[in-house]
Structure formats: C-alpha cells, structure tokens
Amino acid sequence: MNQLELDTISREQLIGELRAGRVTLVDVLSPESYATRHLPGAINLPVADIPVRAHVVLPDRSAPVIVYCGSPT
Amino acid sequence: MGLLHQLGYRDVRHYPGGLTEWFASEPADAGMKPRNTSDSDWRSHVGQVGSLKRGRRERGRPANLSTRFIDALSERSVGTLFNWWIGMVLVCGAVFWALTSFTGATLMSGGQPIAGGARGLISAVYFSAVTATSIGYGDIVPIGPARLLAIAEGAAGLILFGCVVSKFVSRRQEQLIGEIHHIAFEDRLERLRMNLHLIRTEMQATARLCEGRDIAPPEAIARVESVAMIFVGELHAVHDLLYRPQRTPDEAVLEAILAALNSVFREFTELMACVKTQQAERSDFLRTNLKTMSRLAQEICGDCVPREFAPSLRTWMDQIQRLAGQLAVS
Numbered sequence: 386m387n388q389l390e391l392d393t394i395s396r397e398q399l400i401g402e403l404r405a406g407r408v409t410l411v412d413v414l415s416p417e418s419y420a421t422r423h424l425p426g427a428i429n430l431p432v433a434d435i436p437v438r439a440h441v442v443l444p445d446r447s448a449p450v451i452v453y454c455g456s457p458t
Numbered sequence: 459m460g461l462l463h464q465l466g467y468r469d470v471r472h473y474p475g476g477l478t479e480w481f482a483s484e485p486a487d488a489g490m491k492p493r494n495t496s497d498s499d500w501r502s503h504v505g506q507v508g509s510l511k512r513g514r515r516e517r518g519r520p521a522n523l524s525t526r527f528i529d530a531l532s533e534r535s536v537g538t539l540f541n542w543w544i545g546m547v548l549v550c551g552a553v554f555w556a557l558t559s560f561t562g563a564t565l566m567s568g569g570q571p572i573a574g575g576a577r578g579l580i581s582a583v584y585f586s587a588v589t590a591t592s593i594g595y596g597d598i599v600p601i602g603p604a605r606l607l608a609i610a611e612g613a614a615g616l617i618l619f620g621c622v623v624s625k626f627v628s629r630r631q632e633q634l635i636g637e638i639h640h641i642a643f644e645d646r647l648e649r650l651r652m653n654l655h656l657i658r659t660e661m662q663a664t665a666r667l668c669e670g671r672d673i674a675p676p677e678a679i680a681r682v683e684s685v686a687m688i689f690v691g692e693l694h695a696v697h698d699l700l701y702r703p704q705r706t707p708d709e710a711v712l713e714a715i716l717a718a719l720n721s722v723f724r725e726f727t728e729l730m731a732c733v734k735t736q737q738a739e740r741s742d743f744l745r746t747n748l749k750t751m752s753r754l755a756q757e758i759c760g761d762c763v764p765r766e767f768a769p770s771l772r773t774w775m776d777q778i779q780r781l782a783g784q785l786a787v788s
Contacts, residue, residue, distance in 0.1 A: 391463065391472040396480065399473050411462075414477075424480055435461045443462075449469040450462065456478040 394451060408449045411442075424453065531617070536625045543618045547590045550611045551583030557604055558582060564604040567597060590615035643705050646695070647715070653692050654718040660685045661725040668732040678733055679741060686747040689722065690754075697754045700763045700775075709768055716774035723755065723781040730785065748785070755782030 394402070402408045403426060410427040412419050419429040430442055432454075443450060462470045473480075531539070557564040558578055563571040565585055572581045585598040589612050600608045664681045696719055699707070706712070730748075757763075759779040760772025767775070 391470055393474050394471045396473070396475055410473075418477075422477065422481065424477070432461070436465070439462060439465055439467075443467065446466045447468050449471070450467055451471045451473050452462065453473040453476045453480075456476050 391452075399451060402449075402451065408451050409443060411450055411452045413452050413454050418455070427453075531621050532624070534621075536622055536629075539618055539622050539625070543590065543615065543622070546611065546614060546618070547587050548583065550590070550607065551579070551586035553607060554586060554600070554604060555579045555582035564600065564602060565598050566601055567599075572598065586611065591619075592616055639705070643707075647707055647711060650692055650695050651711075651715060651718065653688060654715065654722055657685055657689050657692065658718065658722050658725055661722065661729050665725065665729045665732055668729065679744065682729060682733060683741065683744045683747070686726075686744055686751070689726070690747050690750050693719070693751060693754045697758065700758060700765070703765075706765075709771065712767075713771055713774065716771060716778065720774055720777050720781065723778060723785065727781060727785050752782045752786035755779060755785075758782075 399410075403410065410424055412423045412427040412429045413432045413435070414423075414429075415431055416429055419427075423429070428442055430438060534542075554565055555578055558572060559574045565572045565582060567581065572578050581598060585600070585608075588595055588598075589608050592612050592615060594612070660681070664678060664685070668678050696715060699712075699715075707715075755778055759775045760767065763775065
C-alpha cells in the first residue's frame with residue numbers, strides 16, 4: 386500500500402468533513418471487519434476489490450474520498 | 459490505497475488513525491465538541507458502532523442504578539414478585555401497627571386514631587393493602603411520619619405490580635412466538651421431505667430415459683442440472699438441520715429424511731454414471747453444484763455433526779458421506 390502520494394487527514398478534520406457531508410468515507414478492510422465495526426457512514430471496499438468494484442461504489446472520480454484501515458499505519 | 463489514485467480518483471485522502479484511533483479517542487471527543495441536536499444524533503450513531511466498548515464501560519457506572527434495579531426485578535418469576543408484594547403489605551402493615559402502638563396516633567379513621575391490639579393490627583394491614591394496590595379509599599389516613607412510609611409503599615407497590623402484569627403479557631407472547639416457530643418448522647420439514655421425493659422421482663425418470671437412450675445428451679444434462687440445483691438447496695436445509703438446529707425434529711422424521719437423502723444420492727450417482735457413458739459435456743453450472751453437494755455431504759457423518767444422534771441415524775449419515783465421496787470421484 387503506497388500511502389506516500391495520499392494527503393492525510395486528522396481525526397478532527399475527518400469529523401468536520403463527515404458532518405458537512407461532503408466526502409465519501411471508504412473502509413478498505415475485509416467485509417467481516419466492516420460488519421463488526423466501522424466508522425459512521427463508511428462504505429466497504431476491500432483493498433482486493435478496488436480494481437473491480439471501485440467504479441461501482443464510487444462512480445464519480447472527482448468526488449472527495451477518504452480511505453481508512455485498521456490501525457495507525 | 460494509492461490504487462484509487464491510479465484508477466483516476468483525484469481527491470483521495472487517507473485517515474491514518476483508522477479504526478483504532480477513532481474508537482479509542484471517542485470518549486475524549488464527547489467533552490470536546492459543542493453540543494447541539496444534530497451533534498448528539500451523530501454521536502449516538504457512533505455510539506452504536508462502538509457499542510461493544512462503551513457497553514462494558516457503562517455497565518460499571520452508578521448512573522445505571524435504576525436500570526439495573528428494573529433488570530433485577532424483571533429477572534424474578536411472577537410468583538416471587540407476587541410473594542414480595544404480599545410480604546411488603548404485611549411488613550408495612552406491621553410497621554404501621556407498631557407505630558400506632560408505641561408512638562400514639564399514626565393512622566386515623568374518621569378523625570379518631572385506630573385502636574391498638576389485634577383489631578388495630580387488622581386495620582393497619584387493611585390500610586397497608588389499600589395503599590399498596592394504590593386504591594387508597596381514604597377511610598383510614600396516615601398522619602405524621604407514617605405518610606412517608608405510605609407513599610413509599612404505594613410507589614413500590616405500583617412498580618411490583620407493573621412487573622407482574624408485564625410478565626403475564628410477555629409470557630403469552632413468548633408462547634405465541636414459540637407456536638409460530640413450531641408451525642413454520644414443521645412446514646419446512648414437510649416441504650423438505652416432499653422435495654426429496656420429487657427429486658428422486660425426477661432422477662429415476664431421467665435415468666430411465668438415459669439408459670434407454672431415448673434422450674439426447676444435452677437434454678439429459680439440462681434435466682440433471684435443474685434437479686441438481688433443487689437438490690443442493692435441500693441438502694443445505696438438511697445440513698443446517700444437523701449443524702445449526704433451531705429445533706430438532708423427531709428421530710423418526712429425521713431418519714426418514716436421511717434415508718431419502720441417501721437414496722437420492724444413490725440415484726444421483728447412477729444417473730451421473732449414465733450421463734457420463736453418453737459422453738455428454740458437464741456444464742460449469744452442474745460442476746459447481748456437484749462440488750457444493752459433495753462438500754456439504756462430506757460434512758454429514760455420525761462423528762462430524764456437533765450433536766450425538768442415535769446409532770441408526772449415525773449409520774445413515776455415514777452412508778451419505780460415503781456416497782458423496784463416490785459422487786465426487788465419479
């Protein structure tokens with residue numbers, strides 16, 4: 386996972402974005418993990434499925450997206 | 459996650475904290491943010507998501523004392539609660555009587571204090587019962603500190619009575635739900651047996667056609683496919699019945715089902731052998747179904763199911779496993 390080219394976002398910024406409803410939050414963990422717990426409003430898109438399903442769950446390529454996974458990395 | 463970038467998504471950001479940070483710092487967040495309605499709505503959603511952690515924390519908090527009190531009450535049986543109620547009436551009656559006897563006027567009847575002694579005891583218990591049922595005729599009234607006890611008794615009586623009533627109601631509901639489940643379960647079993655019978659008939663018919671070469675291979679395969687599909691569904695049902703039983707059917711019923719399953723497997727193996735000699739192509743669909751079938755049936759045997767069954771049932775299960783093994787090989 387190459388994260389160097391992605392801008393990061395802090396927890397407070399994330400809360401602000403979520404409350405404003407501007408972003409799509411994406412959980413890249415497994416469906417099992419997502420079922421156990423996930424951030425409010427997140428959609429599930431496992432890393433392995435990104436090439437196949439990304440265009441289905443995220444049709445707009447210019448819309449803001451925030452991804453997260455399990456623990457601080 | 460750079461993947462998304464490569465796919466052409468322009469505005470992708472990463473929240474590096476992930477699940478761990480989000481759920482770890484949740485309580486600190488609660489005090490940090492301004493409170494307004496939408497905020498608390500939003501937080502309640504977060505709370506549901508992190509309910510496992512929060513639930514454990516909240517259980518230790520004294521704020522939930524009343525909830526725990528109600529829970530403790532609702533765990534008792536109707537009989538216990540009723541006994542408590544009777545006990546409360548008697549004890550409070552005795553206390554009223556003791557107060558009357560030793561401190562003078564406590565209960566007044568028609569402007570006069572009630573008598574002491576045995577007659578007074580009966581009056582005191584009567585007053586106690588009238589209070590606890592929250593009837594409160596008012597023919598006997600408390601004065602002085604006894605008022606406090608009377609109010610406490612009335613309140614406690616209401617709560618206890620409420621619990622008793624709700625128990626009665628919910629017991630009836632549970633009975634009804636149980637009956638509905640029972641009917642649904644019986645229905646399912648009946649359908650299972652019927653379907654197994656139909657599958658078997660269909661297989662026999664197809665096998666006869668196949669042996670007599672009255673049927674073209676593609677057509678035979680089509681029929682085998684459809685019957686295999688239904689069979690996999692029913693096999694799933696039997697598998698569930700053995701592994702995750704909501705209820706367990708009678709031994710006789712279960713034996714009939716297993717026996718039917720057994721003969722279906724036998725027929726199926728023969729049918730597959732016949733189809734094979736006709737050199738018909740097996741479609742992917744049929745292959746998938748066959749794979750599922752043998753995987754499920756491999757798990758049906760006397761020693762691998764999680765429950766102990768009667769020896770005759772175990773024999774049937776072992777046979778099914780063996781036949782499934784043969785089917786997988788063929």
